[in-house]
Amino acid sequence: MSVDHITYYTPLQDYGGIITPAHLHFVQQHSSHFPEIDAQQHRLTIHGLVDRPLSFSMEDLKRLPSVSRVHFLECQGNSSGLIHHAGNPNMGLPVQFIWGMTSCSEWTGVPLSVLLNEAGLKKEGTWLVYEGADPGKFSHTLPLAKAFDDVFVAYGQNGEPLRPAHGFPMRLVMPGFEGNLNIKWLRRLKFGNAPWMTRWETARYTQLLANGKARQFQLRMETNSVITQPSGMMQIQPGYNRISGLAWSGHGKIAKVEISTDGAKTWKPAQLSQPVLSKAQVRFQLDWVWDGKPTKIVSRSTDEKGNVQPDRQSFIAAMGTNALFHYNAQQTWSIDEAGRVRNVLA
Numbered sequence: 013m014s015v016d017h018i019t020y021y022t023p024l025q026d027y028g029g030i031i032t033p034a035h036l037h038f039v040q041q042h043s044s045h046f047p048e049i050d051a052q053q054h055r056l057t058i059h060g061l062v063d064r065p066l067s068f069s070m071e072d073l074k075r076l077p078s079v080s081r082v083h084f085l086e087c088q089g090n091s092s093g094l095i096h097h098a099g100n101p102n103m104g105l106p107v108q109f110i111w112g113m114t115s116c117s118e119w120t121g122v123p124l125s126v127l128l129n130e131a132g133l134k135k136e137g138t139w140l141v142y143e144g145a146d147p148g149k150f151s152h153t154l155p156l157a158k159a160f161d162d163v164f165v166a167y168g169q170n171g172e173p174l175r176p177a178h179g180f181p182m183r184l185v186m187p188g189f190e191g192n193l194n195i196k197w198l199r200r201l202k203f204g205n206a207p208w209m210t211r212w213e214t215a216r217y218t219q220l221l222a223n224g225k226a227r228q229f230q231l232r233m234e235t236n237s238v239i240t241q242p243s244g245m246m247q248i249q250p251g252y253n254r255i256s257g258l259a260w261s262g263h264g265k266i267a268k269v270e271i272s273t274d275g276a277k278t279w280k281p282a283q284l285s286q287p288v289l290s291k292a293q294v295r296f297q298l299d300w301v302w303d304g305k306p307t308k309i310v311s312r313s314t315d316e317k318g319n320v321q322p323d324r325q326s327f328i329a330a331m332g333t334n335a336l337f338h339y340n341a342q343q344t345w346s347i348d349e350a351g352r353v354r355n356v357l358a
């Protein structure tokens with residue numbers, strides 16, 4: 013059997029806080045194996061329409077000013093509508109296999125703006141393409157405004173060097189943008205004067221809308237949240253239960269998370285654990301006494317820009333049911349009289 017894709021899911025139900033241990037960070041890999049790169053030999057090249065083409069070794073990068081920032085990463089296919097649609101056998105999966113294509117880490121690296129200023133962008137340079145060193149030469153076009161804003165070339169994750177599965181020795185971190193833009197094993201950034209339209213941003217990562225047209229370059233991840241405790245396939249007891257979960261938004265900070273324990277009839281504000289960081293996951297919690305009667309629990313996040321996580325019906329009204337990516341509708345868990353927790357469509 014030929015394998016051209018590797019996926020591992022983060023067990024969101026199994027840890028607390030907001031930092032995903034590096035070995036539990038989800039993996040999305042569009043080739044059969046992780047490239048083994050000799051960090052001594054590896055170079056990051058910046059070329060094309062620049063004043064000074066440059067090539068950086070790992071040592072060069074580590075000598076430059078660094079930043080360490082906590083950010084979530086989320087695959088644009090996470091919690092996909094295609095998983096959630098009625099009749100799909102995946103309805104019985106635990107939270108890990110519906111929502112586990114997001115994780116949150118403290119990343120360390122060099123702001124891309126430092127490297128770009130060093131190379132000097134020519135006036136005609138309006139588009140930037142970048143490429144990884146894996147067999148598929150994973151590549152994407154990068155909007156210049158974002159490149160000069162908060163993007164960085166990361167070599168550290170949670171205090172360790174990046175692990176091979178996550179791009180050792182270096183990857184791009186694009187806070188709040190689609191996972192696929194965070195290119196691993198980064199080796200090349202090239203400036204040009206037209207969009208590249210790489211295979212990945214044309215054939216693969218476009219969004220099929222209700223009217224049959226495809227939307228390109230939907231780059232930012234929307235406000236989102238999920239209850240991880242209790243969640244799919246768990247069993248709870250009547251009495252005191254702590255509800256806990258994670259919320260995040262590609263637009264900035266999470267402003268509030270509300271929880272309903274009566275199937276979205278009434279909502280209570282959840283407590284947000286500190287710190288609440290921009291484009292990072294935040295842990296939310298709520299005390300709850302379950303009376304032993306069947307019910308449904310659901311969370312809803314709002315970010316600092318006022319974006320509210322839609323319910324499933326509103327998401328479908330806006331996007332139709334073709335949309336494979338950027339599904340951020342609320343996750344409802346049903347609880348039956350035995351306390352069994354299940355994924356349901358609401």
Ligand SMILES: Nc1nc2c(c(=O)[nH]1)N[C@H]1C(S)=C(S)[C@@H](COP(=O)(O)O)O[C@H]1N2
Pocket residue numbers: 037038039040041042043085086087088143144145146150177178179190191192193194195196197
């Ligand atoms: N070089 C390279 N970078 C890549 C990919 C890849 O296959 N090759 N997958 C992308 C996708 S689709 C996602 S969602 C993120 C996942 O990052 P992770 O595997 O570190 O979780 O990496 C992105 N960067």
Ligand SMILES: [Mo]
Pocket residue numbers: 040086087088089191192
């Ligand atoms: Mo992805």
